[in-house]
Amino acid sequence: MSIDRPMPTEDSILEFLDVCDGFYPPDAVEASIEQQRQWYDALCARFDHALPQGMVYADGMVLRIPIRRYRPRTITTSTVLLYLHGGGFVVGSLESHHSICAEIADFAGAELVSVDYRLAPEYRWPAQSEDCFLVLKHLLSSTGSKVVIIGDSAGANLAAGLAIRALGEALPGIAGQVLVYPALGGDLQKGSYVEMANAPGLSTADVAYYRNVLQAPLRHPVAAPLHAASVEGLAPAFITVARFDPLRDDGRAYAARLAEAGVEVWFREEPQMVHAWLRARHMSEGARAGFKAVCEAVRLFASR
Numbered sequence: 001m002s003i004d005r006p007m008p009t010e011d012s013i014l015e016f017l018d019v020c021d022g023f024y025p026p027d028a029v030e031a032s033i034e035q036q037r038q039w040y041d042a043l044c045a046r047f048d049h050a051l052p053q054g055m056v057y058a059d060g061m062v063l064r065i066p067i068r069r070y071r072p073r074t075i076t077t078s079t080v081l082l083y084l085h086g087g088g089f090v091v092g093s094l095e096s097h098h099s100i101c102a103e104i105a106d107f108a109g110a111e112l113v114s115v116d117y118r119l120a121p122e123y124r125w126p127a128q129s130e131d132c133f134l135v136l137k138h139l140l141s142s143t144g145s146k147v148v149i150i151g152d153s154a155g156a157n158l159a160a161g162l163a164i165r166a167l168g169e170a171l172p173g174i175a176g177q178v179l180v181y182p183a184l185g186g187d188l189q190k191g192s193y194v195e196m197a198n199a200p201g202l203s204t205a206d207v208a209y210y211r212n213v214l215q216a217p218l219r220h221p222v223a224a225p226l227h228a229a230s231v232e233g234l235a236p237a238f239i240t241v242a243r244f245d246p247l248r249d250d251g252r253a254y255a256a257r258l259a260e261a262g263v264e265v266w267f268r269e270e271p272q273m274v275h276a277w278l279r280a281r282h283m284s285e286g287a288r289a290g291f292k293a294v295c296e297a298v299r300l301f302a303s304r
Contacts, residue, residue: 005198008244010272012284017200017274019046026200029209033090033121040091047279049099052106059094062138065131066116068094070102076109078145079175079302083114084132084162086153086180086276088210090120097152100278104150107295110302113139117158125216125223132158133165146175148301149235150294152278153247154210156182160254161222163235174235176301180294181242181275183207184250185224191249202275204246226250231257236264238297240290242273268293 008014023043028036051057054073059066081104085097094116105112117131139147151159156179163177186193188204197204211218221228237258241251248269255267270277272286278294280287 005200006196006244007200008272008274010284010286013272013274013277013280013286016277016280016283016287020201020276020279026203029206037091040087041093041096044096044279047282049103049282051099051102055102055106057102062135065135066094067135068098068101068114068116070105070112070114072106072109072111074109075111077302078143079110079304080139080143080145080147081105081108081110081112081298081302082132082136082139082147082149082159083112084117084149084151084155084158085114086151086155087119088206089125089128089154089214090210092119092154100281103281103291104295104298108148108299108302110148110298120213120215125214128154128214129158129161129165129222132162136162136166137171140171140173146173146302146304148176148178148298149174150178150180150298151182152180153275154183156180157184157223157225160184160225163237164225164228164231165222167233167235175304176297177235177237178294178297178301179237179239179251179254180278181245181247182239182251182254183210183247184226184254185218186226186247186250186253193246193249196244196246196248199244199246200274201244202246207246226254226257230261231263232261234258234261234263236301238266238268238294238301240268240270240294242275242277243269243271244273245275247275266297
């Protein structure tokens with residue numbers, strides 16, 4: 001693989017990367033799982049932001065699964081948002097994406113539910129997907145409302161897999177899927193996995209590590225949506241990727257497959273962004289614009 005480290009040129013993203021390196025070292029995956037989670041929690045806390053005015057939230061349970069509900073001051077739709085956090089299926093929690101969830105809910109004028117799904121290696125695949133699917137079914141049956149599924153990175157993998165699973169089980173009510181730098185099961189020896197093998201924020205070696213920890217089947221349509229036999233009939237999608245990210249071509253390829261199958265799809269590539277740029281939304285113009293596009297897509301799907 002390439003030994004080059006491709007880098008963006010936007011000063012604020014370079015600053016963001018410097019801050020990240022101070023909390024979460026580039027070789028973090030070589031540390032213990034406990035240490036990785038401590039570093040990740042500290043990193044996320046560093047970029048936390050005050051919640052929108054009037055936002056209320058409460059923790060709860062759906063069956064055995066911890067969740068957090070966000071309710072903005074102004075509700076303009078009955079559609080519920082379901083957020084699945086990133087973190088390689090190994091790190092992340094209700095706290096790690098707390099302000100991100102609140103800001104999306106506020107922008108969309110919709111209630112949002114964040115899921116604290118089980119993590120690897122304590123729980124291997126499909127535990128994560130099962131937890132999220134149980135929450136999805138509960139929301140659809142208990143509220144009678146539609147649901148927009150949102151996820152970033154590993155969470156975007158789960159979101160795409162849920163949309164496929166819901167279609168396969170003829171589960172109605174999925175209003176849209178919003179996938180932010182998704183991991184979708186691409187070939188680690190091709191495309192952006194080679195070109196961006198040593199990109200800042202996430203390397204191809206990191207992706208291989210997380211896949212090994214999760215132990216999901218490599219070509220299962222729910223675990224690796226790029227390998228689904230058919231994507232025809234899936235819920236409309238918004239997919240955004242970062243230029244400097246080994247996962248970039250997963251999103252590109254999936255958007256193309258959806259379009260070819262006649263699925264309504266928007267695709268956006270952030271030219272100066274790196275993996276996990278959501279956390280930079282309050283310090284980078286590029287990340288701010290990308291986050292606004294995500295929020296607008298959520299609001300569009302939720303308003304239908």
